[in-house]
Amino acid sequence: MSARTPVLIGGGQVTYRGPPLDSPELSPAGFAAEAARRALADAGVRPEQVDRIAAVRMTADNAAPGPSAFPRAVARRIGARPREAIYGHLGGQSPQAFVNECAEALHAGACDMALIVAAEATGLERAARRAGIALDWPEPADGDCDDRGPGDLRVHPVEARHGLYVPVIVYSLIEHALRARLGRSPEAHLRAMAALFAGFSRVAATNPHAQFPVARSAGFLATESAENYRVSDPYLKWLVAQDAVNQGAAVLMTTSARADALGIPQDKRVYLHGYAAMADVPLIERPDMGASRPLAIAARAALDMAGWTIGQVGLVDIYSCFPCAVSAACDALGLAAEDGARLTVTGGLPYFGGAGNGYSLFAIAEMIARLRARPGAKGMVTANGGFLSKQAVGLYAAAPPPDWRPAPTIAERLERVPVDAAPGGTGTIETFTIAHGKATPPRAIVIGRTASGARFAASGEAAGLLGCDPIGRKMRIETGEKISGFTVI
Structure with missing residues (x-):
């Protein structure tokens, strides 16, 4: 050594x-x-x-x-x-x-x-x-x-224009994209999130340095309540970082x-x-x-x-x-x-x-x-x-390494999907979220693909996405001066 x-x-x-x-x-x-x-x-x-x-x-x-x-x-x-x-x-x-x-x-x-x-x-x-x-x-x-x-x-200009720099909003988009890939319904995914994080809370409950040392059941974490209120779709308060x-x-x-x-x-x-x-x-x-x-x-x-x-x-x-x-x-x-x-x-x-x-x-x-x-x-x-x-x-x-050397630089390149900053026509929803403000009406944000395969972001009223799983649905894209809007078809 x-x-x-x-x-x-x-x-x-x-x-x-x-x-x-x-x-x-x-x-x-x-x-x-x-x-x-x-x-x-x-x-x-x-x-x-x-x-x-x-x-x-x-x-x-x-x-x-x-x-x-x-x-x-x-x-x-x-x-x-x-x-x-x-x-x-x-x-x-x-x-x-x-x-x-x-x-x-x-x-x-x-x-x-x-x-x-x-x-x-x-x-x-x-x-x-x-x-x-x-x-x-x-x-x-x-x-x-x-x-x-x-x-x-690491925020794209199109994301920034649509307000995609707030963690709970952006991670909601990631969460729904992951859910769609796994083939889960929103209800099944909520139960899976709660079951996963109930285990985390059990560890915190025994940690003297934890800020919130309470073991929370999967049932509590999956149920909306005054203490566990909705912050975005799909998240309740105690499913996100505090x-x-x-x-x-x-x-x-x-x-x-x-x-x-x-x-x-x-x-x-x-x-x-x-x-x-x-x-x-x-x-x-x-x-x-x-x-x-x-x-x-x-x-x-x-x-x-x-x-x-x-x-x-x-x-x-x-x-x-x-x-x-x-x-x-x-x-x-x-x-x-x-x-x-x-x-x-x-x-x-x-x-x-x-x-x-x-x-x-x-x-x-x-x-x-x-x-x-x-x-x-x-x-x-x-x-x-x-x-x-x-x-x-x-x-x-705890055991020492036999021959420590600095790590080499990672040179692998990542694939990129093209982005349409001014989309028009129709598109398909790949992921979405609904932001629930305390003093504002719910607002939806979506990321999808245009007919040509490019990605786009859009924001609008949440009414068209409530009560359903909109991933995979078609939408009409309405390009505005700063942000793109949408209407679910």
């Missing part, structure tokens, strides 16, 4: 479930700093030994061009003065992507001790607004920061030689055996809108790097913002999308909590603990950003 083999040596998590208070500790930087302290204590490392800090982009900064003081503010709170501070792109792929990037930097000698942090306090912000409490979270910080900005959203969380996570990485010098015991070490990342084309251009070809490619590349098969992986955390994200991942990985309890180590984004772009850092921190407890096991974390748009995969084990 090389002296510069990267190794994960510490993990920390913190979750706050109390009332809103105007305290600097109850803030994103406060939660990230506390998680970092726990990761450092877990490894027995002093803050001044950290020479790189990488912070996952907060939800509040998703549209912010930067620069941000957040990474340096976290470092200041814990007493670290790292040479490098990085603030990443938006997207749930970021935590695993940062592990991959830091592993390469450690191997190349670009840094010796890397700290990755993520945090959100969206729950406190919303509760404070309701209670009329003003929160003041100034974060003075010194030093430069590599603020990489939001990054590429972002009103107050959570922080941190992971500490170094090299095997540095770990040896610091006297870190072998049973505290977890290694990255394989990794890969790949981005997809915009949803409207994908041949199968209910699948993730990049995840299949990235997972295969990571498994090849590790020399593993998927059958050898005993611990898995599948990114679970929406049921289709889990089902598409299982399709890509060759896993059964049935018992959700076998597909997560945290409880998933709807029940553990959907900490913005940072959820998978909690999964990685939890994977470290699980693999220490089961040193012969192998683990996988999948991290998903955008709308199944950006995929990152990590393979972990």
Whole structure:
């Protein structure tokens, strides 16, 4: 094993479930700093030994061009003065992507001790607004920061014109496309989603770090109620990621030689055996809108790097913002999308909590603990950003890899479906959703194919789609100045 083999040596998590208070500790930087302290204590490392800090982009900064003081503010709170501070792109792929990037930097000698942090306090912000409490979270910080900005959203101009940048809307389109491919009725698919996610909730109910630690039955999850209201078609509230969380996570990485010098015991070490990342084309251009070809490619590349098969992986955390994200991942990985309890180590984004772009850092921190407890096991974390748009995969084990080398770049090209930005005539509905606003009438959005085979998007009144399964039905497309409308034939 090389002296510069990267190794994960510490993990920390913190979750706050109390009332809103105007305290600097109850803030994103406060939660990230506390998680970092726990990761450092877990490894027995002093803050001044950290020479790189990488912070996952907060939800509040998703549209912010930067620069941000957040990474340096976290470092200041814990007493670290790292040479490098990085603030990443938006997207749930970021935590695993940062592990991959830091592993390469450690191997190349670009840094010796890397700290990755993520945090959100969206729950406190919303509760404070309701209670009329003003929160003041100034974060003075010194030093430069590599603020990489939001990054590429992977959204087609036609999608943007039709408002297809809201996650619950876009994932509803993905969900119905997947349902249609599986040949399920809307009712059967709702039951399948509920059965899958009931298993996730059972894991969250036993996780002390979960924001919503309640085991919810499949019957509850499949039934519309005041507590489980409809947010879009086909989703009810407790079938989607819950972002009103107050959570922080941190992971500490170094090299095997540095770990040896610091006297870190072998049973505290977890290694990255394989990794890969790949981005997809915009949803409207994908041949199968209910699948993730990049995840299949990235997972295969990571498994090849590790020399593993998927059958050898005993611990898995599948990114679970929406049921289709889990089902598409299982399709890509060759896993059964049935018992959700076998597909997560945290409880998933709807029940553990959907900490913005940072959820998978909690999964990685939890994977470290699980693999220490089961040193012969192998683990996988999948991290998903955008709308199944950006995929990152990590393979972990307590046993060291024999000869660690950086992963090769994936060069595989993806097929694209042509898009008609100004469609006319008739088309066929491939997928749809109905958005249910609290103060607005339901509105339908569809993606379909024109007679020539090109894709189009359209939006209009939901009346023509209510009470039926419109996938496969013909429609008349009405091109407007900005968006296309439709009438079901």
